[in-house]
Amino acid sequence: MLSERRLEVLRAIVQDYVGTEEPVGSKALTERHRLGVSPATVRNDMAVLEDEGYIAQPHTSAGRIPTDKGYRLFVDRLAGVKPMTAPERRAIHHFLDGAVDLDDVVGRTVRLLAQLTRQVAVVQYPSLTRSTVRHVELLSLAPARVMLVLITDTGRVEQRMVDCPAPFGEASLADLRARLNSRIVGRRFADVPQLVQDLPDAFESEDRGTVATVLSTLLETLVEETEERLMIGGTANLTRFGHDFPLTIRPVLEALEEQVVLLKLLGEVNDSGMAVRIGHENAHEGLNSTSVVSVGYGSGGEAVAKLGVVGPTRMDYPGTMGAVRAVARYVGQILAES
C-alpha cells in the first residue's frame, strides 16, 4: 500500500507530464508542487513508485513518466471528472442545437468532441436493435420492387430495396404495411424478429413468398455489425501525438478505418456509464499507446449507443472525461426531443 504522499507524488508526476510532455524530475516536482519535502525524499518515493510499476524512466538520467498502471491508478483514485464550466456548457448547447437530422446531430457531435478534447472523436449512431420502432414504411417502386424504410425513435432511418419473387399489389402492400406497423411500432427492434414470425400466415398463399422476402430483408438490417454505423473526426489532432509519431500515428489511423475495431474500442461501458481504457488495456495492438474514453448515451434511461475519444495515453483524463460525459448527456437530450 502506498502512503498518502507517494500517491501525491504520482499525481504530481501525471499532471506535470501531461502538461509538459517531458519526463519529470524530482527537483522540478518540488518546485511546482507544494509537497513539503525535499527532492531527495521525492527521489526515494519515485524509486518506490518505479518498483511498484507506476512510473518508469525512458533512460537513466532522465525524469520519470507514468506507466499505463500509473495512469490507471491516477484515473481510479487520484482524479475526478472535471465538470464543464458554464461557458463550455453553453458552447455545447449552441453547437448542437439546430441540427436538422440524425446525420447532422452525429456530425456535429463528432466535431464538437474533437474540438473540446483536441483528440480524435468517435460517435456511434444509435443502434437499431436497442432503439424503438417509430414507423415502418413500404413503398412500391415497381410491380415487383419494394423499398423498405425503417424509422427509429432516435431519428435513424434505414432503407433497403427488396426484389420480390412475385408482383405485389398495392392493396397487399397496404395490408402488410398496416399489419407490420400495428405489431411493431413502439416495440424495441430487438424484439421484432419474434413479433413478425407468423406474419406470412395472415396472407394469401400467392403473397406469402413476397411477405417472407420483405420480412427477411427487415431482419437482415438488424444483424449486428452490419447495422452499426459510426462517424469519426478530429484525426488532425493525431499530429499532436508526439515527436516520433510516424510510427505511432500509422497504426492508429489504420485502426480508425476499421469499423469492427472501433466498435470494440468503445467497448463495454461499465455501469457507472464511463469507460477508460489505457494503453495496453486496448485489445488492438495499434492502439497500445492510446487511451480511449467512452460513454453510452441515449434518449431515455438506457444507452442506445456510445461515443468517445481516442488520444495519447498522456492525456488530460479529468478534462476529457468531463467533456465526453457532458456531450453525451446533451446528445441524449437532443435525441429525446426529436
Place this chain on the structure above:
Amino acid sequence: MLSERRLEVLRAIVQDYVGTEEPVGSKALTERHRLGVSPATVRNDMAVLEDEGYIAQPHTSAGRIPTDKGYRLFVDRLAGVKPMTAPERRAIHHFLDGAVDLDDVVGRTVRLLAQLTRQVAVVQYPSLTRSTVRHVELLSLAPARVMLVLITDTGRVEQRMVDCPAPFGEASLADLRARLNSRIVGRRFADVPQLVQDLPDAFESEDRGTVATVLSTLLETLVEETEERLMIGGTANLTRFGHDFPLTIRPVLEALEEQVVLLKLLGEVNDSGMAVRIGHENAHEGLNSTSVVSVGYGSGGEAVAKLGVVGPTRMDYPGTMGAVRAVARYVGQILAES
C-alpha cells in the same frame, strides 16, 4: 518549345522520381533509360528544363525533382491513362457487388479506391439536385408532426422532421402526398422548387400553412452545401507521404475534415471527365503539396457526383487516373442497376 528528347528526359525524371522518391541525377537517368545520349548531354537538357521551370534541385549537388509545372506537362502531354488490368477490373467488380444500400456502395467505393491507389479517397454522394425524384413520402408521426422522406433514383434517401403549424389530417396528408408525387416523380430535384410553387393553392385555407411548411422544408434540403455529403477513407496512406511529414500531413488532415474544402477540391471536372489538380493548383493552402485526381460519375450519361483521390504531387498519375476512372465507371453502373 522543348525538343522531343528534352520531353523524353522530363518524362524519365518524373517516372524515376515517382518510383524512387529521390532526386534523380543525370548518370542514373542514362543508366535506367535508353536515351541514346551521354550524361553530359542530359545535364545540358536538365539545365534547360530547369530554366524553363519544369524541374528543380532541392539543393546544389543533388539530382532534380519535377516541379508542379513539370508534372503538369507530364500529365498533359507525356503520359496517358493506364488502363486497369483484367484482374484489377475483376477485383473492382467483386468488391462493389453486393452492397446493400447507397451508404454501403459509397463506403465500399471509398475503401476500394484507397486500396487501389494507396492514397486518400474521397467519394461524394450523388447530389440531390442533380438526381431525379423517385418518390416522396410523408409520414404522420403525431397530429402536428410529419416526417418527410425523399428518395432519389440513385438510391439516396433523405429525411426531415416537419413541425406543422396546425394538426394535419390523414386525408390531407394523403392528398398532399399524391399531388406532390404526381408532380415531381421522375423530374430532377433541381426543378422541384418551380414545380411545387403553387401547390398550397390547391388546399383548404386551414391546411395551407402546413403545406407551405412541408414544402419549405423540402426546399431546404435542396440547398447547396447542405445537401452535399461525402465520405473519405484511406487516411492511413498519408503516412507514406514523406519523411518530413509532420508538417505536411497536418494541414492535409485538417483540410480533409472540412466539407466545404473537400467539395471544392473535387472541383470542376472538365468535359473529358477527369480533372487533375497539381500542387499549387489547389486553392487550399494546406493542399499545396498534394495532387487531386477527380472524376464525375453517374448512373446515366451525366455526372450526379464526383469521386477522387488526394495524394502527394509525387504520385503515379497514369495509374491513379486509370483506377479512378475505372472505379467511377463501375459505380455508375451499380447506381443505374439499383
Place this chain on the structure above:
DNA sequence: CCTGGCACTCAGCGCGCACGAGTGCCAGCA
C-alpha cells in the same frame, strides 16, 4: 550539337567532446 574530363559544391554521416539534468546512495540529523 554531342561528349569526356575536371574542378567544385554541399548534404549526410560518423566521431569525439563537453554539458547538464537527473539519478542512487550514504551519512547525519530530528
Place this chain on the structure above:
DNA sequence: TGCTGGCACTCGTGCGCGCTGAGTGCCAGG
C-alpha cells in the same frame, strides 16, 4: 524511523569537425 543535503555517476543531447560521394556546371575537342 524517516527526512535531508551532499556527492559521484550516468547518459542523452547538442555542437563542431572532417570525410565522402553524388551530382553539377563548364570547357575544349570531335
